[in-house]
Amino acid sequence: MAEAPSKARRPRADAERNRQRLLDAARSVFARDGAAASLEEIARTAGVGIGTLYRHFPQRDDLIEAVYRQAIGQLGEAADRLSESEAPVDAIREWLLLFIDYMATKRLMAEALNSLDGGASRVYAGSGDIMREALGRLVRRAEAAGNIRPVADPFDLLRAVAGIHYVSPGEDWEPGARAMVDILIAGLRPG
The missing domain is CATH 1.10.357.10 (Tetracycline Repressor, domain 2)
Structure with a gap:
């Protein structure tokens, strides 16, 4: 029996909130520290772990x-x-x-x-x-x-x-x- 096609799922509300917090924190930290901004500092400012940052933005360029x-x-x-x-x-x-x-x-x-x-x-x-x-x-x-x-x-x-x-x-x-x-x-x- 063939599998039913999967629907694209909308991210969970907490995942969306974390993504937004990361974007807000990144804007602030990049503005303050420039290209040398630490991804760890961005995650810390957003109140999430570094793994959460990488789940949303696998590469630094993706976040910028x-x-x-x-x-x-x-x-x-x-x-x-x-x-x-x-x-x-x-x-x-x-x-x-x-x-x-x-x-x-x-x-x-x-x-x-x-x-x-x-x-x-x-x-x-x-x-x-x-x-x-x-x-x-x-x-x-x-x-x-x-x-x-x-x-x-x-x-x-x-x-x-x-x-x-x-x-x-x-x-x-x-x-x-x-x-x-x-x-x-x-x-x-x-x-």
């Missing part, structure tokens, strides 16, 4: 990549959530502020990301598309509501905000980027 992919995925999900809960212009503003948080995480994790086998470009692939689509949905919604002027390329808003990071690469770039968001929003409003 998962932290980055989670951050970029959260940006995409935030656009939908903000679109449902905020007025169109407020949704754009809040999303751009989340983008600044993403940039801060990416900056803090740069050393770890650059330590990936083959470099970080493989991990970054597709990130621009996620951001472009997420912000594009918010901008088109605000345009349709008549709350902002037409925007030829919503990605220009990201370039303006990210540009602050590159022009002022020191520790003090975030206040300037947050101020740029308000300048951009004011400039988008009709009238």
Whole structure:
């Protein structure tokens, strides 16, 4: 008698919690210690054993990549959530502020990301598309509501905000980027 095909099982709730705790701890420890961050320290910070870390992330690169992919995925999900809960212009503003948080995480994790086998470009692939689509949905919604002027390329808003990071690469770039968001929003409003 043939075996029934097995269904893909969803991870147990405690396994999902442990994975999330590991990602949170890794983001923090990599930001603090860079590429030299100890996996044992990440497990300890997460409150799990090293075996649990390796069950979820068999290689160091898997963990670094998962932290980055989670951050970029959260940006995409935030656009939908903000679109449902905020007025169109407020949704754009809040999303751009989340983008600044993403940039801060990416900056803090740069050393770890650059330590990936083959470099970080493989991990970054597709990130621009996620951001472009997420912000594009918010901008088109605000345009349709008549709350902002037409925007030829919503990605220009990201370039303006990210540009602050590159022009002022020191520790003090975030206040300037947050101020740029308000300048951009004011400039988008009709009238």
